[in-house]
Amino acid sequence: MSESATAAPPERIPHWIDGSPFDPVDARLGPVYDPALGVRTASVVFATPGHVDRAVAAATRAFPAWRDLSMARRQVVLFRFRELLNDRKDELAAIITGQHGKVLSDALGEIARGQEVxxxxxxxxxxxxxxxxxxxxSGVDVHSFREPVGVTAVISPFNFPAMVPMWFFPVALAAGNTVVLKPSEKDPSAAMWLAALLTEAGLPDGVFNVVHGDKTAVDALLEHPDVASVSFVGSTPIASYIYEAAARAGKRVQALGGAKNHMLVLPDADLDLVADAAVNAGFGSAGERCMAVSVVVAVEPVADTLVAKITERMAGLRTGDGRRGCDMGPLVTREHRDKVASFIDLAHRDGAVVVVDGRSVVPDGVPGGFWLGPTLIDRVPSTSKVYTEEIFGPVLSVVRVASYEEGVDLINSGAFGNGTAIFTNDGGAARRFQNEVQVGMIGVNVPIPVPVAYHSFGGWKASAFGDTKAYGTQGFHFFTREKAVTTRWPGPDHGGIDLGFPSTG
Structure with missing residues (x-):
């Protein structure tokens, strides 16, 4: 008997609205897969505009009471959520691995970075x-304070189904806002788990809601008159669309887009350190990271040696089911796997040298998984789409340049400005690089320079739309508005009539 005939029917994943699951019987459904098995394991309910209205209405009703709840009581709820999350993070990691495919250790790392925020x-x-x-x-005081903006929408991507929502909703909730989260339809269960945990922690009904779906749900949030702000992380074309649509509707927007992150390697760098960093940053989470290193820019004469060292390390990587202790898991869907693999064909046609071809990987997993092994491509022309486009998979390109100046010019000429790194033992070169490179997040001998939670995350150019970065102090500024109050308490002699312009004195 076939596997499909004996398998249990797919789980049905509903929305989370007003403190409980909401499962409309007539909804469209989307498939959810286990990428390591290549089988459909669930069906996720897609929201109509009416379902989005229902979620926003719940958030709108809940907002005044949550806004006016004392800071101490809001803190109690969020502290309790933190403790529950810490105690049960293994549950969430298993959900992430089962629907995204990343290995369990990487899923736990994602949760830890979200918990930092x-x-x-x-x-x-x-x-x-x-x-x-x-x-x-004389007799006049001025004070200012910040108030929450209201109902906030968070639209998050598939590659970090727990961490990216946690870049936004803890800050929004702490500031007194209510939230409607639209997670990726590819791995939606992490958001549902977080919603249930928040309710268990004592969050009032309606303060945190989850709606699933595609463009229909996104557009309904962007256009809804009761949504005050929109936070988004995803590809650049969609980030641009969301920024323009939400801004046109009068909303605050922070929309973080795509990337093509470079690692500039100077001849004095420790090439063993560089090779380790390139492999870790290029192939972690199967390269499905907006901060993944996708281009190594080698300043000659180090390229041949560096390529050999990277190749040697790649030979020891184990690709397979993330529940088996492998180094790298599958890609999230078969369609995405095939799109990433198509860039390897393109590299051949453009004259690059495919040093390690991930299409021939033998995985530690079932044959039907969405497998693509780590891939290394040398001598990539800067005119090739392999170089210019965000691949979002385990493909590491090497571009050779003759000088530091040529490397910086190459980085600065790109459309993106998310993250970059320089590897060198020369402090003067590193300091110069920080000043000259046109990128928002910079690492010095650090390949994935994601800022810690008390700084803020965001790139430049086509990697970010909007004025405010994620989390950190800028995150709190995004989710609040300032009021300034000028006060005078009149005494016996209040000063009488004066039609002149008010001035200090």
């Missing part, structure tokens, strides 16, 4: 303190 957000009473100026004029 949560822990930062728990200090919100200090961050949201206002300012006070006494006696700015």
């Amino acid at each position: 949560l822990e930062f957000a728990l200090g919100f009473p200090e961050i949201l303190k206002g300012a006070f100026s006494r006696n700015v004029s």
Whole structure:
């Protein structure tokens, strides 16, 4: 009997609205796969505009009470959520691996980085303190404070189904907002698990909601008059679309787009360190990271030696089911796997040298998984789409340049400006690089320079749309608005009539 005939029917994944699952019987459904098995394991309910209305209405109703709840009581809920998450993070990691495909250790790492933002957000009473100026004029004081913006929408990608939502919703909730999360339809169960855990932690109904779906659900959030802000992470074309549509509707927007991250390697660098870093940053999470290193820019004469060292390390990598202790898992869908693999064909046609071809990988997993092994391509022309386009898979390109200046010019001429790194033992060169490179996040001998939670995340150029970065202090500024209050308490002699322009004195 075939596997399909004996398999259990796919799980049905509903929305989460007003504190409980909501499963409309007539909804469209989307497939959810286990990428390591290559089989459909669930069906996710897609939202109509009416379902989005229902979620936003719940968030709107919940907003006044949550906004007015004391800081101390909001802190209690978020602290309880943090403790529950810490105790049960293995459950969430298993969900992530089962629907995204990344190995369990990487899933746990994702949760840890999201939890960093949560822990930062728990200090919100200090961050949201206002300012006070006494006696700015005779008997006049001025103070300021920040208030939440209202209902916030978070639209998150498939590659970090827990971490990226946690870049936004802990900050939004701490500041007193309510949230409607639209996770990726490819791996939606992590969002549902987080919603249930927030409810268990004591979050009031309606404060955090989840709707699933495709462009229909996204557009309904972008156009909804009761949604005050939109946070997005994904590809550049979609980030641009979301920024323009939401801004046109009068909303605050932070839309983080794609990347083509370079690692500039100077001749004085420790090439063993560089080779380790290139492999780790290029192939972790199967290259499905917006901060993955996808281009090694080698300043000659080190390229031949560096390519050999990277190749040697790649030979020891084990690709397979993330539940088996492998180094790298599958890609998220068969379609995405095939798209990434097509760039290897393109590299051949463009005259590049495919040193390691991941299409021939023998995985530690079942044959039907969405497998593509780590791939190394040398001598990639800067005119090739292999170089210019975001591949979002385990494909590492090597571009050879003659000088530091040529390498920086190459990086700065690209459309993206998300992350970059320089590997060198020359402090002067590193300092010059920080000043000259036109990129938002920079590593010095650090291949994936994702800022810690108390700084902020965001790139330049086509990698980010909007004025505010994610999390950190900028995150709190995005989810709040400032009020400034000028106060005078009149005494016996209030000063009488004066039609002149108010001035200090």
